[in-house]
Amino acid sequence: MPKTISIAAGRSTQLGATFDGDGVNFAVFSQNATRMELCLFPEGGGEVRIDLPERNGDVWHGYISGLTPGMHYGYRAHGPYAPAQGHRFNPAKLLMDPYAKRLTGHPQWNDALMGYTVGKEDSVPDPRDSAPYMPRSVVEDPAFSWGRDLPPQVTVEQSVIYEAHVKGLTARRRDVRFPGTFLGLASDPMLDYYTKLGITAIELLPVQAFLTDRFLHEKNLTNYWGYQTLGFFAPEPKYLARGKIAEFQQMVARLHRAGIEVILDVVYNHTCEGNELGPTLSFRGLDNASYYRLMPEDKRLYVNDTGCGNTVNVDHPMVLRMIMDSLRYWVEVMHVDGFRFDLCSTLARVDEGGFDRGAAFFDAIRQDPVLAQVKLIAEPWDIGPGGYQLGGFPPPFLEWNDKYRDRVRMFWRGDAGSVPGLADRLTGSALQFDHSGRPATASVNLLTAHDGFTLHDVVSYTKKHNDANGEGNRDGHGQNYSDNLGVEGPTRKKGVIAARNRRKRNMMATLMLSQGTPMILAGDEVGHTQGGNNNAYCQDNQTSWIDWDRADGDFLEFTRAMIRFRQEHPLLRQKLFLHSRERTVDGREDLFWWRSDGQPMAQEDWEDPELRALGAELRMASGTPAYAETEEAIFAIFNRGPARDWILPDPPSGMEWDWRIDTAEPERVGELVRGTVGIAGDSVSVFVLWGGPE
Template identity: 70%
Template sequence: MTPDLSMTEGRAAPLGATFDGDGVNFAVFSGHARRMYLCLFSPDGKTETHRLELRERDGEVWHGYISGLRPGQRYAFRADGPYAPKDGHRFNVNKLLLDPYAKRLTGHPEWHDALMGYTVGHKDKDLSFDTRDSAPYMPRCVVEDPSFAWGETTPPDTPIDQTIIYEAHVKGLTALHPAAEPKGTFLGLASDRMLDHLTDLGITAIELLPSQAFLNDRFLVDKGLVNYWGYQTLGFFAPEPRYLSQGQIWEFQHMVARLHSAGIEVIMDVVYNHTCEGDHTGPTLSFRGLDNASYYRLHEDQRHYINDTGTGNTLNLEHPMVLRMVMDSLRYWVEVMGVDGFRFDLCSTLGRTATGFDPGAAFFDALRQDPVLTRTKLIAEPWDIGPGGYQVGAFPPPFLEWNDKFRDGVRRFWRGDAGQSRQVAGWVMGSAQQFDHSGRPATASVNLITAHDGFTLADLTAYNQKHNMANGEGGRDGHGENYSDNFGVEGPTEDDAINAARARRRRNLMATLLLSQGTPMILAGDELGNSQGGNNNAYCQDNEIGWVDWPGADAEMLAFTKQLIALRKAQPILRQKRFLHSRERVSDGLEDLFWLRPDGAPMGVEDWQDDSRKMVCAEMRMASGTPNYGLETTAVYIALNAGEAVEVTLPKVSSGWAWSLGVDTARPGVEGETATRFTVAADSMVAFVLQPEARDG
């Protein structure tokens, strides 16, 4: 032990370890502990140099101040209290506990039975009590001064109707990139060549899979695998250590600053619905040992956990201190770390109360009144596995929502399923049937064809079945119904005709995504033709299966995706906040959406009821108040054809105007042709833009 340190009472706020220039204030919440201890460690983290009791307590917050401590100090807590699982309490002073507010962790727990609060293998199971010290197997918290010189860099603050999201994994995006250094890290993501790719592509926001510190599940480690995706949060304030090449939190801030300088916003995928501690048989790492009965939603028997998340536990956001932790975490990532928004994993869980899902739950109300967070982009994954958990369209403003109905409907339409034409018409126009209520904009629908969870775009056109054997679960994991189409051959083929058909289908799907009303989200690598070999659940594949295949990039698909993004940006009618309707607009009394048959006549009821119909044609208008086409009017005509080739008659236009081809998925790269009638090739999509006619001379 080093000489005794002098501890004064300190203060109850803020929570966590706060350096003030002279020393460090420590504050930690526990409503049921009897004693709380602060453990300090040597610079290498191996030796516990001090164990100091926090004797001061304001309500449910234990605190103390130590002069002379500096950033870099390693620390953790121990909590003493009742070990009574049947009463909801699992205190065990033998277990080293991470600070829920820790701004940096030195690494990850090393799996050992000593991490459990109970004796593994005991006849009483989790009702037994384990006396082994878990410290040798635990990482340490680190005191940080998170100040950062942002300079003149400012957040892009991109309007939501101009937003194009790119969902990416920090390591997966950079591991095989030839010039991203250091690979697999925040700094690698901020490298010049990576930024060049993102800006050239044209995306406006990157949505990062979990980047808060997370756990490698024991069952994965035992199989020689790891938690690759990161949906098992260990610390809600700390960046994931494996993405820090120098072990410093400024690396994350530098990445954000670099992305901002390129005009790209940073959205974090965050997991506040559960923690990595699992069910009643899981480890005691932090929350469970600090105050199990407060942090988690428990069954009536108090021993077991409510499991609306499928991960073993559910955070109790009805408790004010747990809600405070989540809100403090969100504000920290915005105000200190610089991020621009959040995608909330299993967001239905965050709105659960004792009576079920409530759009007016405490968490949603807290977000909606927060002056910091209301300026950010908030995206819900609108489901969980609990009763009544599927809530697409039910979230309150200003939430955007992942729209799996768009995903599945568009996939089924292009696969040629019967009766999908009338369904896809709704999805491409912003899914008004789900979101046109409560003043919500069309941009509330986050449209996606693919995401990290499921097939990539390339695999969607190459596999009918999932191929997940590498996950070690006998192929039982992952979605069973993917609405995919392998064109007659499972997996790679040398058949030129099949490969051409697959490429066109990929272009159709990407074009539908980027030319639909709503907020588009592209999965990183889809623009490059990236494949996961048919694995639709690569959550544990930190290898070539899960990484983006830069060496095998499809240059034609990349060029086509750039063409689509450029077209979307150039045509405001493709990204309206207000819903387009086949009826008069409130603003000027004009119609702005026309559903047409191929011959140019309006669609009738009998046309919509025809389940054999494979084609959808629409004209969208944006005008300033005149019923005739004029200089202040823009219009776009789109035709989606999942059947045989069909000639279409384009809408009549005023003299001096013409329909100019914006994109044709049957002829990637071709644009600018003018026409009054046009043959839409089989299994293809076209978009025409109304433009002034070219004049000679």
């Protein structure tokens, strides 16, 4: 830091703290502030406050020569403290730069973090300095020697997504250096594991800096999942082994070299500042009325479509710009390959209205040449009015499909009348997605995700067991469509264990045989359990960390085999929807539904609530470009009922059915059959058409 500090006007064009080789330009947005102080924290201690000298529109800015990366800083914003008018300025509060590229840590909970005097609602400002309890923003030069890093650019139809938590994935790996960090996630043992598993992308739970809520802190719990964002540009400090943002870039580069994409779960719909009684850490103190959507009739209160206390005001152009700048930063500077948008419906609300697929957020995303190159995935719901919008998002968005999850679970649980729901999900959930030119791959098919039971718990628990969360087991989903197969939780009964293992194979096979984009929850492939906790958001411990020492090697190998089978058969990865009528290839339909007696499914069969089995013959959809290697058909039998004989469709002359998968006998490697075959109860069998005229 120079001995004497002089500040020049600088530039308003690039927000944040930007190092140019000679000094640092500081620029921060606030529409309603009357004065903006830059606070520097040199190594020797103390705080140096400097007024930003220029305001261009609503951007306050200044330039200091001689400053270098590593300088700690923050802001103090002056303006009216008038909650009823939506303003909560309090210069006693040190504020984090919304564009900070690194943070020194996390806020330490203290009443001084509150902009108001605790105990007097929020009408009286608190005069105490929050700086002793606030992390510092850090000036960074994010330049990184990428070498020849190239994004894998895996097509959507080839994608198999692996949802993982940075810490939970490796915290219990004995062979990983720096477990629980970005470096550990991309270590050699993990890269070898991913490639053998066959996944093409890792979708990381939030890695942007986040906060542990005070109510969790007071219960000695932690915000494990990370859905309380503090900074949209800064990597989570806990995941940096050496405190360098280059560690994230190194992780991405190593994953790319292994052919694996990186997708970030991002939370732009709300921030960690909560409702009107939450802390003043950044956005609230810089310009509450601009950053957040406030209740029209009482601007003291926040619109809460997210269920997290506040809602980010995407309607404001500078707030939308911040989100777009953040997305481009993670693509251009950090080289990520896509994003999954938490509560994406919230980002598409116009003014005080409902969901609008033509909202400014979508327009901004879709026209952006940088973001056009990456994968975009929506969580298609929030708790606001009309917030459930599965299938309602515009191209090129993919969407998490919870209906897929529920209908597959219902079928394998044996629910009455569940066969039609299974058929819909096997063929890309066409009712939701077959419109507006959207491909079948728009449906992200999942059996489980971070939010809910693990796959092992789906077949081991009928009820949720969330007592460790300290909320009296009231939190988490009440309807899980799960089945313990006779015993709640762990058991030594061999019959129950065998049934659970088969049920998991059935569900994983269903996932890999379905049209759409499959997503696996990390740990499911090795039998990870959370002890029946279906809302482990606060369990930063062995409840959530994958126990690799107890990995189910047999199910891991089965999962690998199913991923491999999907990748070997383009027919399963078709972008065009399959239909049983009016869509033909060479005069043939591309989808047939069969009964066990060899007859086509009739309307009365679909309406039979006791039906427990379905045969699906899949062919290449009409209009699909020719492939160098394509089988003419795959025939899959999904049998939730008892063992039965099944008459296979007659193959063309000179051809037979190759029995490639049988979840009742997973060691089956191929058997040529025709006519009637015996199908085990509670199983999936898959046959591939083989042979042809010589």
